[in-house]
Amino acid sequence: MKSFASIALFVLLGLVSALAIGFGQDLSFAKWGYDEEQEHLSERIIIKFSHVVAENTPKGLAVNRFAQLVKEKTNDRVEVQVFPNGILHSEKTEIPALVNGEIQMIAPAYSYLSDTIPQWAVLELPYVFRDQQDVERVFYGDIGKMLFATLDQSNMKGMAFWANGFKQITSNRPIIMPEDFKGQRIRIIPSKVLDEQFRTLRALPVGSYFNDLYRMLESGEVDGEENTISNVYTKRLYQVQSHMTVSNHNYLGYVVIMNQTFWNQLPADIQKAIEEALAEATKFNNELAVSMNQSQFEKLKELGTMQIHEQTEEQREAWRKALQPVYDKFAPSIGQALMEKIKELHQGQ
Template structure:
């Protein structure tokens, strides 16, 4: 062997030995084309969670908390990407997108499910919830489990119930008795039940996206709407409405849903972590929705831009009687088992 070649070979062997025992230049795996961080990213499970309300609402805050809890509990193995305020999907597109696997989680209002699965119209019936105790009994009891089971046929897995609160009526005139609705254009979540409800009151229901609501009121396209206190406050609807009746005539709630096929493919430990994170986020949401509605109602009462009327017992009785035909129309499609359960709930207290 030539002297020069021998020297080169000796130097090369020395460098290899030095790397092997931790000395010499940093010839890490990254320098040979291996990126440890990229490898971690490729193993990360991504959940796209799409919803349509603002980040500062109970639902928006709960989704963000859920995302952080999942990251913590899974040590970063699962990333929940949150798309709020209809930035990814609207009310019309989020359910089909979930069913076909384009996104993995949504939290639609009950009204958005009833068009696809008739049983869910149960939770839209007027005065079906008399108070917060009824809400908790339904969410945590047999009725809630029966409604979850109705999702199975559509590649959807019901995960949790989130409350936003009882709905109130806002308008540019006092709405006290059923006759006051006559001729009023009322914005609603697009829903057969809600449409029938306001037609029964001789109003003119107008279905639209939540994000269009403020401009529709400001431009006079509709005269009034129904919503929770937190939505009235955070969306500043008090700037474009002069009157509100605290009627508690309907309840705005959400169901957290995951794509069933996606869920089935998750490792058991990841499923457990997600369920634990969602249970914590659910307790947070449901407590926050109650306190936020109470606190923001007090703030609205301090304003001189909107007059607030609390429904009397006489007025409530008149509304309930006027709306009874809505029950009669939708009971057959909801089904006897669920209607019987609601009757039992109402008779138990």
């Protein structure tokens, strides 16, 4: 038996050596022990970041920048997996998916929060942002902090505001004065405030999600829509719309949100690294949004496929006056504290 065991061991060692030679690999027993790289991978924290726009938009580029910064600042301990273009979740499903922990980060347009958290409607009021300085005062000031505080009750942590740009009207006929909206089917982000805004102008608002927009315009299901110049350009909406009015009547922005439970479980050093990465990505996004809208406006003019009308101050005042009932309707649900802050914002100009 002893002789047989010795022979068996000899044969086994021979087979191992043959395999090592045949595959050109080091199969020493030391290599079969603790693998530091595998251990490192097993400890990696995964953050699934879902969004619905193209990767070449300000938000898409900023999410990718954030992912790279997190990787660098955490020494590859955290991996941000990016899912653009609604491939993982649509606007309708991404907030519930975040709240239940299926994904960890999203950056929805803040309009998607206003129907469930009424205070967020303050950012949708027409002409609430008069210029880029207003945007920055709101995003980085008391109003932004007050709005972030409303997310706590829903297992969401507000992390940052990201800009896209002022909204313009595109259509297949000139829309210059408020009365020109009458009977026009206008696609909007599903929102009570935006719905009321266009009903006040006697238009017919049609709520839909962003990735359905081009098809709806191409098929004639809607006559026009409101959007930023960067979205009009990157989504090629100029191919299915003949007119654009530069009205700056509203602002499209995003709120970067993380699942609160997930955030609370992160080590303090990881939280700090994520905050630093997000601060850099936010600065990158907000500067890019301004420059991209400016440069792509020039490209739209060069293309010449749309007639572009830039609103005069007299026309803007007529729109503001026509849209005042929207303020009156939503002020009670938004709350006095936030409405007072908006009044201070406008008086500070």
